[in-house]
Amino acid sequence: MGVTGRNTQEAKIPVVDFSKIINHTSSTTSSSSCWVEARAQVCQALEEYGCFVATLSDADADADEYNKIFGSLDELFGFPKEIKLQNTYDKPFRGYHSPNDVHEGLGIDDPTNPQAIHNFANLFWPNGNHPNFSESADGYAKVVVRLDETVTRMIFEHYGVDNKWCESHIGATDYVLRLHKYDGAGAAGEEHMALPEHTDMNLTTIIHQNHVNGLEVKIANGEWVPFDVSPNSFIFMTGDGFQVWSNDRIKPCVHRVMMSDKEVRYSVLLSTFHSGTISVPEELIDDQHPLRYKPLNHLQYLASQLGQNYRVCVNNFCGL
Numbered sequence: 304m305g306v307t308g309r310n311t312q313e314a315k316i317p318v319v320d321f322s323k324i325i326n327h328t329s330s331t332t333s334s335s336s337c338w339v340e341a342r343a344q345v346c347q348a349l350e351e352y353g354c355f356v357a358t359l360s361d362a363d364a365d366a367d368e369y370n371k372i373f374g375s376l377d378e379l380f381g382f383p384k385e386i387k388l389q390n391t392y393d394k395p396f397r398g399y400h401s402p403n404d405v406h407e408g409l410g411i412d413d414p415t416n417p418q419a420i421h422n423f424a425n426l427f428w429p430n431g432n433h434p435n436f437s438e439s440a441d442g443y444a445k446v447v448v449r450l451d452e453t454v455t456r457m458i459f460e461h462y463g464v465d466n467k468w469c470e471s472h473i474g475a476t477d478y479v480l481r482l483h484k485y486d487g488a489g490a491a492g493e494e495h496m497a498l499p500e501h502t503d504m505n506l507t508t509i510i511h512q513n514h515v516n517g518l519e520v521k522i523a524n525g526e527w528v529p530f531d532v533s534p535n536s537f538i539f540m541t542g543d544g545f546q547v548w549s550n551d552r553i554k555p556c557v558h559r560v561m562m563s564d565k566e567v568r569y570s571v572l573l574s575t576f577h578s579g580t581i582s583v584p585e586e587l588i589d590d591q592h593p594l595r596y597k598p599l600n601h602l603q604y605l606a607s608q609l610g611q612n613y614r615v616c617v618n619n620f621c622g623l
């Protein structure tokens with residue numbers, strides 16, 4: 304292992320094949336054998352790693368749909384900062400952010416609503432002159448929201464939690480689409496940490512990236528494992544919200560971004576939040592798993608992090 308603790312051997316993020324379960328126009332929610340097999344793999348990976356790589360269909364038309372959005376990002380991030388700063392929302396962690404001089408991000412709140420995408424695009428290309436961006440963001444959001452709903456259904460089923468709670472959970476989910484840019488390594492090719500180690504405060508994050516690697520996941524033995532680029536691979540990570548919901552069965556994924564490539568890395572993230580309160584289902588409380596968390600008001604949890612220069616961890620916020 305090198306000084307960064309990076310894994311150079313065999314450890315890999317588990318891969319789950321969703322190509323028969325989901326494509327860009329539909330998804331299966333039956334109890335077919337591929338569904339049952341994927342459901343077991345998903346939950347085992349989330350308990351061990353807090354993440355897995357979902358591979359979707361690699362048919363050319365589908366891969367085009369997943370990757371079209373990257374075609375607009377040079378132009379989008381090339382707009383002056385004063386325009387990017389207009390990307391704001393009332394709720395926290397939705398709009399433009401620029402935590403350091405090598406990374407910046409823009410956000411679209413509620414991307415399942417075409418009007419929300421249109422309003423975002425109009426900040427940059429007024430008068431509706433943005434057909435490529437809006438169309439590709441809309442198509443992308445549909446695919447990843449479908450993936451998120453499918454995995455959420457698998458999680459509820461796996462732990463034997465009544466479907467009515469699953470449907471109300473999905474109905475109370477807020478989606479945010481985030482577009483991230485990371486500058487490449489300097490002229491001498493020196494590696495830099497573009498985003499330090501953290502877990503996400505949300506329920507789930509789904510990340511897809513352009514042809515430049517950078518995202519790494521910390522596994523149980525402390526090694527860092529890279530998420531390798533592929534046009535039809537999406538990393539699915541669980542955040543603090545599912546740690547609470549699952550009464551500590553599901554791990555929040557610890558990750559960071561290290562840039563060693565000279566090219567710019569773009570990533571597109573779907574981030575999900577609960578619009579109300581996350582409570583541990585009664586099916587997940589027993590003698591071996593006594594209740595560990597008070598109900599978590601997700602928005603209050605996010606708000607508690609604003610303006611802090613340290614992270615209030617979820618155990619301190621609502622742990623029993």
Ligand SMILES: O=C(O)CCC(=O)C(=O)O
Nearest residue numbers: 483503510518558560570
């Ligand atoms: O852009 C990425 O690949 C990761 C970003 C991330 O971890 C975050 O914004 O929380």
Ligand SMILES: [Fe+2]
Nearest residue numbers: 501502503558
């Ligand atoms: Fe993150």
